[in-house]
Amino acid sequence: MATKLSRRDFMRAAAGSAVAVSLAGYLSPYIAEAAEAGELPPVIWLTGGACSGCAISLLNCQDPDIEDLLLKVISLRFQDNVMAAQGELAIKALYDTVEQYSGKFVLVVEGSIQVKENGIYCVIGEREGHEITMLEAVKDIGSQAAAIINVGTCSAYGGLPAADPNPSESRSVADVVKGKPIINVAGCPPHPDWIVGTIAHYLLFKDIPELDSAGRPKMFYGRIIHENCQRRQYFDNGIFAKTFGEMGCMLELGCKGPIAHCDSTTRLWNGGVNWCVQCGGVCIACTEPQFPNWPIYERMAEMPIGPATTATVDQIGFVLGGAALLGIGAHLAGNVATGRIGSSKDHEKEEGDN
Amino acid sequence: MIKKMELRHPLWLRLLHWSNMISIAMLCLTGFYIHAPGSFRLFASMDNARTAHFAFAMVLVFGVVIRIYLAIVKKDWTNIVFHPIEDTKKLPSMIKYYLFLAKDHPYYGKYNPGQKGMYTAVYIMALFQVLTGFILYKPEFFTSWAYFFGGYLVVRILHYIVTWIFLLMVLVHVYLDVAEGIPVLKSIVTGKIPADFHHGYHVDEKGRKIKAEKGVSA
Numbered sequence: 001m002a003t004k005l006s007r008r009d010f011m012r013a014a015a016g017s018a019v020a021v022s023l024a025g026y027l028s029p030y031i032a033e034a035a036e037a038g039e040l041p042p043v044i045w046l047t048g049g050a051c052s053g054c055a056i057s058l059l060n061c062q063d064p065d066i067e068d069l070l071l072k073v074i075s076l077r078f079q080d081n082v083m084a085a086q087g088e089l090a091i092k093a094l095y096d097t098v099e100q101y102s103g104k105f106v107l108v109v110e111g112s113i114q115v116k117e118n119g120i121y122c123v124i125g126e127r128e129g130h131e132i133t134m135l136e137a138v139k140d141i142g143s144q145a146a147a148i149i150n151v152g153t154c155s156a157y158g159g160l161p162a163a164d165p166n167p168s169e170s171r172s173v174a175d176v177v178k179g180k181p182i183i184n185v186a187g188c189p190p191h192p193d194w195i196v197g198t199i200a201h202y203l204l205f206k207d208i209p210e211l212d213s214a215g216r217p218k219m220f221y222g223r224i225i226h227e228n229c230q231r232r233q234y235f236d237n238g239i240f241a242k243t244f245g246e247m248g249c250m251l252e253l254g255c256k257g258p259i260a261h262c263d264s265t266t267r268l269w270n271g272g273v274n275w276c277v278q279c280g281g282v283c284i285a286c287t288e289p290q291f292p293n294w295p296i297y298e299r300m301a302e303m304p305i306g307p308a309t310t311a312t313v314d315q316i317g318f319v320l321g322g323a324a325l326l327g328i329g330a331h332l333a334g335n336v337a338t339g340r341i342g343s344s345k346d347h348e349k350e351e352g353d354n
Numbered sequence: 355m356i357k358k359m360e361l362r363h364p365l366w367l368r369l370l371h372w373s374n375m376i377s378i379a380m381l382c383l384t385g386f387y388i389h390a391p392g393s394f395r396l397f398a399s400m401d402n403a404r405t406a407h408f409a410f411a412m413v414l415v416f417g418v419v420i421r422i423y424l425a426i427v428k429k430d431w432t433n434i435v436f437h438p439i440e441d442t443k444k445l446p447s448m449i450k451y452y453l454f455l456a457k458d459h460p461y462y463g464k465y466n467p468g469q470k471g472m473y474t475a476v477y478i479m480a481l482f483q484v485l486t487g488f489i490l491y492k493p494e495f496f497t498s499w500a501y502f503f504g505g506y507l508v509v510r511i512l513h514y515i516v517t518w519i520f521l522l523m524v525l526v527h528v529y530l531d532v533a534e535g536i537p538v539l540k541s542i543v544t545g546k547i548p549a550d551f552h553h554g555y556h557v558d559e560k561g562r563k564i565k566a567e568k569g570v571s572a
Binding site for chain 1: 390399452454457493500501507518
């Protein structure tokens, strides 16, 4: 006998698929249903060392639009950019939610965590007369959350604030909070569908989606940009752009498509209009843990061979090759001069002499 | 006059040497095109170059695996693997010989410590290239491996640096074989070397140098 599938289970399965194929709009009725049943955990959104770009990206979400999202889909209790409450009221609301839903709410973190000087480089508010640093807030609130969703490469891996020389000692959330399920929605910024989809997946299934080795949901980050790039045919045919605006694959201009994991090529941005490479920019692989520690407009990084000196691998190779050839030439001359090569070798004149 | 010959390289070794040589040469050429298609214009398209690169990569994988297997089974590894203590002790006499400070060198076995070091390094490098190559070949599958090395860009640079080391090693390898004499060069094709070929002197119990009777088997 087949397993009985209830309507609700079926709807959940369908909703899960809908998340993966970017039909988040179809989700809102089911999530709204879940919300009415009172089983939707609240979401707290903290912003640390960030540019608010990820929040702006979320505001661009179209399906469902941000109004539906905030009013019907997720119960967002704290978000610096869009909330009406300010000052002590806002902080009070934040900690009230944490207290009330301890162990149940979802913490969304945007931006990296500054740990130098006990986190004084990033203060997010004030409570009872003392500053709350991002470090303190994430440690405190993160340890009480059911799960942490890192929105953006900064909170996921450190990102731009953690790039060399990292004066504020910025860290990712995973470096600060241990022992909590963490989902990394990487990107600079992440696509709104990735954010909404991941949050919706968690709210619906009460479980984190399947993650890859860098902690990113596989449904959005399972493929490589290069595979489905609109300029892929140029790459296969060996047509490479020398300058921006030219036709051809932009590999020589520093495109990091072959190493970037995400589905921008097929999902497209701004409501399915365009994306980075299609509009003539190189992929900077903003979803990768190592971003942005590489030359954005060059194919390969130069090697630091000495203090304040760099060279390409090719230059080093040519110098070593030249040195090897010189050495070989000198050795050849020595061989001829000592008679190791030539007629004397065959007669072995030196045999027994030494 | 027919020279008395003795076997230096068995057939399996020669076959694997040349199959690996061809695949490494093709991998270097296609690899340089894939690295710099704008300046290293050897292939018609990236598609051709990549297909050839992957095909020869598979040939090399099997070549290396079979070579290592046979090296173990046929006890050939004793000729190749560099012994950190024994072979390091032998290095000074070899360096003296190569720098013309000594006219002859002691008998080292089939290969001298320099060759042993180089051949051991070649196997390690080949295995490293296979590993990094597969990481770059299937980036959506070997993600965790790539992050172990510090990301795909690092893997790509390492893969490219080792390619350069291969090239430089081949340069030295071919020259030193030529310098040892044409019979050495011939032996990797025919497998045979003249029985009276001088492989270095032996030392008897009293410390006197005597000429090696036989090259390989002694």
